[in-house]
Amino acid sequence: MAGRGLGRGLAGLGRGRGALKAPGTIKKEDGYTLEKLMSEFCYMALGRKDDTEVSKVVEIVKKYSTTGSKLKEFATALHERCVNEADMITGAALLSQSLGSLEVDDVKFRNILLQQLQHDFKGKEAMRKENCMLFTNSFLLLCEVFSVLRVAGAPTPVLATPILTWLHLMVDADAVDHEVALADAQLSKLGKQLQQYMSNGKRLDALMQTVRERLLAKNTTTATRCHLLHMLELHTHGWQLTDCVTQFYTQQFDEIEREVR
Secondary structure, three states: OHHHHHHHHOOOOOOOOOOOOOOOOOOHOOOOOOHHHHHHHHHOOOOOOHHHHHHHHHHHHHHHHOOHHHHHHHHHHHHHHHOOHHHHHHHHHHHHHHOOEEOOOOOOHHHHHHHHHHHHHHHHHHHHOOOHHHHHHHHHHHHHHHHEEEEEEEEOOHHHHHHHHHHHHOOOOOOOHHHHHHHHHHHHHHHHHHHOOOOOOOHHHHHHHHHHHHOOOOOOOHHHHHHHHHHHHHHHHOOOHHHHHHHHHHHHHHHHHHHHO
């Protein structure tokens, strides 16, 4: 409900300029090159992203990853594509869910992925200064992986604290309108999970305090103020708003988008 208003207008944020080659059917005699593998992944990520398409790419990854170094090569290429092209992130998260336990030569896909996310987290302040697209896309990738990746059937709570820390940056005094909008969208989707997997509520309360401070700042724009209010309402009402409140915010977001255009 609220997600409809939040999602529209955000699709183009953080897109990279990498060209997507038209995918082709991979024949067995052609071998499995990284280029062909990434082409098939992009086709899936920009398409239906259903179980059949994901399973197809999973099988290709397994056939390609004959050594640990090749598995790492693919994981690195996948991460690089995601942080440069936001459209790839959801597909990559779904693929990671299916590849989490894949291990070749003592190299586990899940471990490589978590190491990449950790590296992004450590460099988030520098990314913010040097490349806003990498900053926001890395945040989105972290959130998407948290939402789908499971270890022994359970979520990965170790990612909850990094997400909350990153959210502070996305709503602080230096955050621009589209960063706050992205933070609102992700908190709408993950707020309940984040609260569930935090050892105590102090970190989430601290985030809400940052939201309040930004809300009261004189230079806060109307668009950002609307998203901040939405975040506070979600937190206050246990991440579930009434249909009436949801409709109100949806209308507000639609009006903001029309003004931006």
